[in-house]
Amino acid sequence: MWALSTFRRETLTVERGEKLVAGAAREAGIPIIASVGALTMDPEAWLPACLAVQAAGARLVQLDLFYLPQPRCSPDNVRKLLDLIGFLADRLDIPVAPKLNIDLPAHYAAEILAGAPAAAIFAIDSVRVPVPIDLTTGMTSRFIHAPNAGDCSLFGEWQKPLSLQYAKILAERVPQALCIGGGLMTGIDAIEAIALGATTVQFATAVIRGGFTKIRSIISEMTHYLDSHGHSGISEVRGLALERFVVDERRILFRDVRAAVDHTICTMCGRCTNQTFCSGIKVVMERVEVLNTCDGCGMCIAACPTKPVKSLSLVPAVRRQEGERNSATESRE
Numbered sequence: 001m002w003a004l005s006t007f008r009r010e011t012l013t014v015e016r017g018e019k020l021v022a023g024a025a026r027e028a029g030i031p032i033i034a035s036v037g038a039l040t041m042d043p044e045a046w047l048p049a050c051l052a053v054q055a056a057g058a059r060l061v062q063l064d065l066f067y068l069p070q071p072r073c074s075p076d077n078v079r080k081l082l083d084l085i086g087f088l089a090d091r092l093d094i095p096v097a098p099k100l101n102i103d104l105p106a107h108y109a110a111e112i113l114a115g116a117p118a119a120a121i122f123a124i125d126s127v128r129v130p131v132p133i134d135l136t137t138g139m140t141s142r143f144i145h146a147p148n149a150g151d152c153s154l155f156g157e158w159q160k161p162l163s164l165q166y167a168k169i170l171a172e173r174v175p176q177a178l179c180i181g182g183g184l185m186t187g188i189d190a191i192e193a194i195a196l197g198a199t200t201v202q203f204a205t206a207v208i209r210g211g212f213t214k215i216r217s218i219i220s221e222m223t224h225y226l227d228s229h230g231h232s233g234i235s236e237v238r239g240l241a242l243e244r245f246v247v248d249e250r251r252i253l254f255r256d257v258r259a260a261v262d263h264t265i266c267t268m269c270g271r272c273t274n275q276t277f278c279s280g281i282k283v284v285m286e287r288v289e290v291l292n293t294c295d296g297c298g299m300c301i302a303a304c305p306t307k308p309v310k311s312l313s314l315v316p317a318v319r320r321q322e323g324e325r326n327s328a329t330e331s332r333e
């Protein structure tokens, strides 16, 4: 999902933001997080808005870095970011937390923020990309209302794997609470992020598209998941997937598995054998066969369309003589 993200459309004046925070703090009965942004990294430019939302009842200030100068990962800008966090943490009574985007890669963000006086880390923000181009009409922007626009914001579903990457990497490396969002669309997505170490989750596109009632369905999907899996609360799920990962990367990289075909399910659609990447899977005597050169990467399995069960799976490799078959049906026999 794309949108032009103009400063005026996405931001409020301090006075309007203050009123909104005060109203929400009064009416909603939940802790209010205020998102504060500025166009410069000068801490003095951030302080008045942070103090204003604090006075209005916000319980945490999230620092929106979206409009800051690039490159945000340059040593100079990283130092300024850490100075900004330190400056605001010293002067506010409520905690501060930066909102990351992919301009600070997850491992790097973990390294620089682990010791920072931030109470939490939010990840990830929408990503600045070139506007979609209309190739038929002189290569201008496809936004007819803004033909000269150069960049736009990309957000929504596609971000989920990246957001989960930040969840996992940060959860394993930083002490701060993590608010993970970006591409989360359902309660099940939220459970996944929490299982990968998120403390809380954030939804933007899902609620922008589905309206505020979407929040109810997200909560009910989460509740249903917890009940049906015998969990008494969300804290039981937090980080659960991290514990179950094999920590030793070498065991993942060099584990001895290979693909196997279940010929009773295979429709001979050809998606696995048509891949240009792999010579380890071929049609031999009118059947799909996995050869000894299979490394168990799983690409053919991802391509296999049979449902509900894929006709390809990974099995422990039993290295056979070249030409011998390795099929799931056979290994069950």
Ligand SMILES: Cc1cc2nc3c(=O)[nH]c(=O)nc-3n(C[C@H](O)[C@H](O)[C@H](O)COP(=O)(O)O)c2cc1C
Binding pocket: 003, 010, 035, 062, 063, 064, 099, 124, 125, 126, 155, 156, 157, 159, 181, 182, 183, 184, 202, 203, 204, 205, 206, 208
């Ligand atoms: C219209 C709009 C306004 C946004 N305003 C803010 C903001 O003020 N502060 C912020 O941290 N993120 C802001 N975001 C980014 C979202 O919080 C979120 O990080 C991003 O959209 C990815 O999540 P999603 O896939 O759930 O939309 C905004 C996003 C949209 C679409």
Ligand code: SF4
Binding pocket: 258, 259, 278, 279, 280, 281, 290, 293, 294, 295, 296, 297, 298, 299, 300, 301
């Ligand atoms: S698992 Fe990977 S290496 Fe093995 S056959 Fe499939 S695509 Fe090829």
Ligand code: SF4
Binding pocket: 261, 265, 266, 267, 268, 269, 270, 271, 272, 273, 288, 303, 304, 305, 306, 311, 312
């Ligand atoms: S992708 Fe799956 S169904 Fe299609 S030929 Fe390969 S194993 Fe058979």
